Amino acid sequence: MLAPQDLESELNTEPFQPFRIVTTAGKSYDITVKDRPLLLVGKRSVIIGLRVPETDPYFDRYEVVSLVHIIRLEPIPVPHATA
DSSP, X not given: OOOHHHHHHHHTOSSXXXXXXXXXXXXXXXXOGGGGGGEEEOSSEEEEEEOSSTTOXXXXXXXXXXXXXXXXXXXXXXXXXXX
C-alpha cells in the first residue's frame, strides 16, 4: 500500500517531475504539472480528476483509487529543450 504521505511528497516535489500512478488492475494515470490541482489525497484513497478533452482546464469526471491498489509511482521522462 502506498502511504498518502508518499503521494503528497511526489506532488510537492520542486521542480515538479511528471509521474505515472500504476494500479494493481494494470490501469495507469499520468500526472503532469497541469494535473497537479486535480488530485485530492486522502487517508485511504486518492481522487483523480480526468479532463475530457485533455485540453480542457476543468475535469469532466473523476475516479477514486484506493491507496491499497497503487503498486508504484513511475517517473515520466521529460524531453529536454535543445538550444
